[in-house]
Amino acid sequence: MSTNQFHLRRACMEDAPAVTECVHNAFRHYIERIGREPGPMRMDYAYEIREHQVWVVEQNEEIIGALVMCIKEEGFLLDVIAVEPFHQGTGVGRLMLEFAEAEAQRQGFDSIYLYTHEKMTENQALYKIIGYVEYDRRFEAGLARVYMRKQLKQKG
Numbered sequence: 548m549s550t551n552q553f554h555l556r557r558a559c560m561e562d563a564p565a566v567t568e569c570v571h572n573a574f575r576h577y578i579e580r581i582g583r584e585p586g587p588m589r590m591d592y593a594y595e596i597r598e599h600q601v602w603v604v605e606q607n608e609e610i611i612g613a614l615v616m617c618i619k620e621e622g623f624l625l626d627v628i629a630v631e632p633f634h635q636g637t638g639v640g641r642l643m644l645e646f647a648e649a650e651a652q653r654q655g656f657d658s659i660y661l662y663t664h665e666k667m668t669e670n671q672a673l674y675k676i677i678g679y680v681e682y683d684r685r686f687e688a689g690l691a692r693v694y695m696r697k698q699l700k701q702k703g
Contacts, residue, residue: 553639555646558601558613563593565610566603573629581666586690587627590615599626602646604639612639616647622696623651625661644677652699660696671695 558566570592574585595601595615604612611634615627625647630639651659663670665684671693675681679695686692 552606552637553611553642554605555602555642556605558596558603560593560596562601562603562610563596566592566596566601566613569603569610569613569631570627570629572631573635576632577664577667581664581690583689585664585667586688587629590627595627600650602643604630604643606634612643614643614647616650618654621660623654623656623659625659628661648697648699656699657701658696658698660694662692662694665691665693 570587570590574588577585578588592601592613592615599615599617602614602616603610604614611631613627613629614625617624617626625644628640628643628647630643648659660682661674661679662685663674671681674695674697677697679697681693681695683694684692685694
């Protein structure tokens, strides 16, 4: 999937270091706010690429966005979405969100869910604007998480 500027493709094992760097760059500014590295900064992206659905956005052959999706007991999980800080606000995040929703539908799900740290309030506000609704709060892996779900439009 491509736009004039961006190319979205499935990640391969060789992308793991660049995906890790992208995620760390995107989430680093939250460390001070939440008092530790956010969950996405603690993940092994070689493992994620091998075991789950990981996609990257490239511009001029440089990875500027990363998306991790997987299927869990609760349904289709948008696990990580990260955009290099310099590219935030350029449509990369929207491209990945729309792709994730389309993938959830393509794979037979009528909703998609995600979680974010309770102190990442700007993320919660953005997700609410685009149709996600909070349905739970949990303390997991030492992190206070807000769970949100979006019902997807039925095809046909």
